Amino acid sequence: MPFANANSLARAVALIDEGFSQRYVARKLGVARTTLRDAVKRFRETGSYERRPRQGRKRCTSARDDRFLVTNVLRNRFTTAVEARYQLREVRNVQSRGAAPDL
Incomplete structure (x- = not known):
């Protein structure tokens, strides 16, 4: 522990x-x-009592986006992850990692 x-x-x-x-x-x-x-x-x-930063994938969403997702899923508990992702894209204009920028 x-x-x-x-x-x-x-x-x-x-x-x-x-x-x-x-x-x-x-x-x-x-x-x-x-x-x-x-x-x-x-x-x-x-020389520090704090834990070392861990490696890992960078976050795609901000704290604001996370609050939006939690609020929407709590409003409709039958929302799937795919539906929640599309709702976030519509409202916050979040792009997936592999998406090419619109030129």
Whole structure:
């Protein structure tokens, strides 16, 4: 189980710096020893308690588009994903990734 927040990781690093073993600190905080080891290693490398940004596909929709989709699907729960996509395209003029621009 990963750390709940940066404060608990900071506490773990402080305990280890005080001389407690990783096994003791992991047991005291209720996390796996390997989780603690990896988190402390990440802190030592980056100097930050925050998690690293993950890789992945870039978002196609904004927060506004997401709210629009949620609102419309909640209004009509039988809307399919394809219908919701077409509604979003009509209202927000969202293009799919592979679409060529209109010239």
